[in-house]
Amino acid sequence: MYVYADNAATTKMSPTAIQAMTDAIEQYWGNPSSLHTTGQTAKEALEAARAEIAQLLGAESPREIYFTSGGSEADNQAILSAAQFGARKGKKHIISTKFEHHAVLHTLQKLQKQGYEVELLDVHETGIVTPEQVKNALRPDTALVTVMYANNEIGTVQPIREIGAVCREAGVLFHTDAVQAVCHIPVSVREDNIDMLSLSAHKFHGPKGIGVLYARKGILLRNLIEGGAQERGKRAGTENMPAILSMAVAMREEMAQMDAVTAKLTTMRDRLIEGLTKIPHSRLNGDRNQRVPATVNFCFEGIEGEALLLMLDAEGIQASSGSACTSGSLDPSHVLLALGLPHEVAHGSLRLSIDAETTDDEITHILTVVPRVVSYLRNMSPVWEALENGEKEHLI
Ligand SMILES: *Cc1c(COP(=O)(O)O)cnc(C)c1O
DSSP, rough: OEEOOOOTTTOOHHHHHHHHHHHHHHOSSSOOOOOOOHHHHHHHHHHHHHHHHHHHHHSOGGGEEEEEEHHHHHHHHHHHHHHHHHTTTTEEEEEEEETTOOHHHHHHHHHHHTTTTEEEEEOOTTTTOOOHHHHOOTTTEEEEEESSOOOTTOOOOHHHHHHHHHHHHTTTEEEEOOOTTTTTTTOTTTTTTSSEEEEEEETTTTOOOEEEEEOOTTTTOOSOOOOSGGGTBBBOOOOHHHHHHHHHHHHHHHHHHHHHHHHHHHHHHHHHHHHHTSSHHHHHESSSSSTTTTTTEEEEETTTHHHHHHHHHHHHEEEEETTTTTTTSSOOOHHHTTTTOOOOTTTTEEEEOOOTTTTTHHHHHHHHHHHHHHHHHHOOOOOHHHHHSSSSSOOO
């Protein structure tokens, strides 16, 4: 059996999204900046996609939607813009959290080297950051608060609406990396008090290399690329029409199905949680309920996540130890360390992220194979032996 359980890393494009892409290549190949009919036909399709995305996100106007090359670019652009314009008003303090995606954390590190003061909030053991924490960290010189909507490794959902309200009351810009949230849980930029939001199409069955930065009317953005007047002059270059039109279609489709899919996914996810919790010395990472419907993350004491992944792959189960961006390095996940897990425990992590195509039989397969592989690896592990004969103390 072949099970793809790594949808938090990327998803397979839906047939409708693929169709929209090929339609765009054939029908809307003109340059939207051209004044002739072929160009204007493309321009109309482009602006229709922008308007649809604005509406699906609860934005006030299509002018608040900027197309980017994906989630990373949107995160970079939001943070660097807020930093640049904040500094002009003498504001160089930025608040974020310890468990953000590297697109956020590495951008913040770069700013720190340039003299910005970056404050990374601790994350509660449940994988949640509270509005009170944000409120307590705010200062008169705070230029930006950036907190992710849903964490990509453990799936926990943050109280974004409340954090947004705290920021709005203080008059501080609020950005959220919503890449794992949009099309997975209800998100509305207006109701959630969001000033800037990043999303990426390949996390919701759309194409890779395309995303959106939502920036509320009046928010200043720097020029990311100099050149033509595309994206209101902020990001020059002829628009990626096939990807943009396909993203809009994928977003509409996913949002229309969200309620039904959520019900199905939640049932399967809860089966995974119940089944994997039965493995001795295992732990579910992140709050049991305040999480996206499709992602679970477990630690199994006494094993290495990498070994587990390779053996699962051999059994037809494709998963991840956390973020795709950190696999290949032997450092434990910064997300799990932020939750306060010891290094030894954080090393033995497994993320399973399912989607609407996942079947009950596949869940059964996972629940049969994972316990077997975990116990096989433990039997070969000197660390496990030390834990079992009492030379070392169990941490979970
Ligand atoms: C995938 C992901 C990104 C990066 O998006 P890309 O489109 O791959 O650049 C950023 N943030 C989170 C939370 C993600 O899951």
